[in-house]
Amino acid sequence: MQVNRRSFLMGSAGAAAGLAFGAGSAVPAFAEDTQLRAMWWGSNDRAKRTLDVAKLYQSKTPGVTLVGESLSGDGYWTKLATQMAGRSIADVFQLEPNTISDYSKRGACLALDEFVPATLKVQSFGADMLKLTTVDGKLYGIGLGLNSFAMFFDTVFFEKAGLPLPTPDLTWDEYAKLAVELTKAGGKEGFAGGPYAARYAYVFDAWLRQRGKSLYKGGALGFTSDDAREWFSYWEDLRKKGGTVAADVQTLDQNTIDTNCLALGKSAIGMAYSNQMIGYQLIIKNKIGITTLPREKKGGPSGHYYRPALIWSVGATTKNGEAAAKFIDFFVNDVEAGKILGVERGVPMSPAVREAILPQLNPTEQETVKYVNLLKDQVGEYPAPAPMGSTQFDQRVLRPLCDELAFERVSPADAATRLIEEGKATIKG
Incomplete structure (x- = not known):
């Protein structure tokens, strides 16, 4: 069959x-x-x-x-x-x-x-x-x-580039520098160090949790427009420096393995869920590695939780x-x-x-089992159930806004304002 x-x-x-x-x-x-x-x-x-x-x-x-x-x-x-x-x-x-x-x-x-x-x-x-x-x-x-969020990376590409493999203590600032170096090491059109991950709700959630906030709280949004502006600005700055895939590549991503920039051979790093490592490795010729998402500061909260x-x-x-x-x-x-x-x-x-x-x-x-075990002392409390409308918020508010942002049709500040306004209209509590 x-x-x-x-x-x-x-x-x-x-x-x-x-x-x-x-x-x-x-x-x-x-x-x-x-x-x-x-x-x-x-x-x-x-x-x-x-x-x-x-x-x-x-x-x-x-x-x-x-x-x-x-x-x-x-x-x-x-x-x-x-x-x-x-x-x-x-x-x-x-x-x-x-x-x-x-x-x-x-x-x-x-x-x-x-x-x-x-x-x-x-x-x-x-x-x-x-x-x-x-x-x-x-x-x-x-x-x-059980799984959690994760960062996958092409180990062979890292070795050829002469760059150290990412570790759990990697900060977002260090990640940005690494992503740009990876793009340069790739040296080819249409290839970048990593994804334009502004549009990944789960990565945004982890980023917020590292700062004592969360995507949702009490049946409503758990962050402010200032938080969103900082998040959007980070990815826009990185995109303009060449550290992320281009907008036309990232908009292909439907949160599935075969549409992710890493699986498409468009980046050296991908962000996804730990259990998906198996599916990625079936598609990717080179051996891939796995570690946590970057964090705000060394020794700070990972933002991860078991799910x-x-x-x-x-x-x-x-x-x-x-x-x-x-x-x-x-x-x-x-x-x-x-x-x-x-x-x-x-x-x-x-x-x-x-x-x-x-x-x-x-x-x-x-490796996926080891990763789940590695997180044992780093995971936070499992969040309360997402409010009604959270699926629409992800698919019809956050992702389309991030696409507009990456195509430079809206500024980080305006995108942040719209994210809060459209988010409040979508989340039903």
Whole structure:
């Protein structure tokens, strides 16, 4: 079966393209078959792993057919919005920390408390882990692994350039100088040291946390226009010095691996989530390294916190809540499934699965586990759930504003004013 990076189906008869997991198998079905729809975004590697786990589940669960779809970043949210409007949300769908609060408050997610612990056997995760996917006192999803923000870098490029590899104590001032040196070392048109990361909400959040603030606070924005102006000015100064990729490169980024400037070969550094290192390494020929985001000052707060890398939620419109919960339980607790999934969606939350997969992890996967462990004494408290409207703030306010900024259509001061004004109109608290 061909897997397309943009769209991938795992399905039953009637799907436009795909594979019926139960087709051709000798497994007897129940009198009444249950069909579950699953939807997620991610790389081809993630699609293959998910497909293999779904096939394994079907082989062990007669009478259940899974129909799944993998989409690109922006296409995923458009499809989810369409499903919500039509009251036909996928039975199992993927969210992440920045979106679970928003979508659960919009009524997209089914509360899962009734399935714990009889169906969802997640007690071994620990109470704190379940808090990561709890909104307003209700459990709206199950975390698929732990991760945090990260900075990736092309180690071979650094070695050829004769520059030291970045370390966790790198400051933002030092990063700016390093990025310019990397651009010079590249010596070619269209290549730069790193991304124009003003448009990454999670990097902005870490930067704010290093200064005692945050992206959101109490259901509203947690920063001022002065903070935003300083943030925008930093990236504009760096862009003009040649330390960031050009605006036309950065605007391609849809917060997916294959659209990131590092994966596109346009930069030596990329900023993303730690579990994505596996997907990046599959695309990038040279060995990549991983470290924390730069910080305000040496010895100061990292701005990092542990987060559920990705989350399975159950659609509020499902007619098969119990069956959907059983599939999620299998996904996070079955050892065979865990060996297929590895740490591509983060370090498993189940201690038993984590222990079982450690011996089989390749060097890249081991690096992501080491990174999560490295952060143990540097992470801050997990933030309160993002307010309603946070997804729109990221996608329709921050990113477009940063694109205007990079194309020099607006000044940092004016962009900061607009970010606050448009942000207040978008965030619903």
